[in-house]
Amino acid sequence: MRVNETFLSLQGEGYFTGTPAFFLRLSGCNLKCLFCDTHHQSFTEMSEEEIVEEASRHKPRHIVITGGEPALQLTRSLVDKLHEAGFFIQVETNGTLPLPEGIDWVTCSPKAAPLQTSPQGGRLSSVDELKVIFMGDGTDPEAFVSPLLGGGLVRLFLQPLDTGDEERNRIILRDTIAYVMQHPKWSLSLQTHKLLGIK
């Protein structure tokens, strides 16, 4: 398996914000978002056994499998091995590819056309959390919400885009908060790991 990096940290975003977790970043992505700030191309080959062994060296039993796009590589056998080792498995996906069965928590962060989050194309069978990046450019977050996602039980998070420009970020954050206040089924998600200065 092509592993970009592993590290221990706090989950910085969304529903599990603040949760100690082992992060497994798999290499590669099928999208090329203009605002991508993740250096996910380089990799080290690791077997599934090596991944489980590395994750198990640490205390947290919450693993976040991210990317890049983890669906390009994630297998049912790794999911099973991690469960046998006692892990709760959270996967962060852009929603464009199918995932193996058995994942405990799917966080979908759609980056392109809203229809890509639809399970109708056989891509995702369930989503627990939808995290939409708010760019303050007139994007309608509602366009990303499919009634099929989790039968209406999906937690909805709106996260301001980090543009790398302080002044633009301040405006986007203001607009994100304003949107959430007007549409309270959405909650604000912040990249708290960046605010804390941790990975």
Ligand code: SF4
């Ligand atoms: S889906 Fe995520 S990892 Fe892939 S290019 Fe877009 S922002 Fe980067």
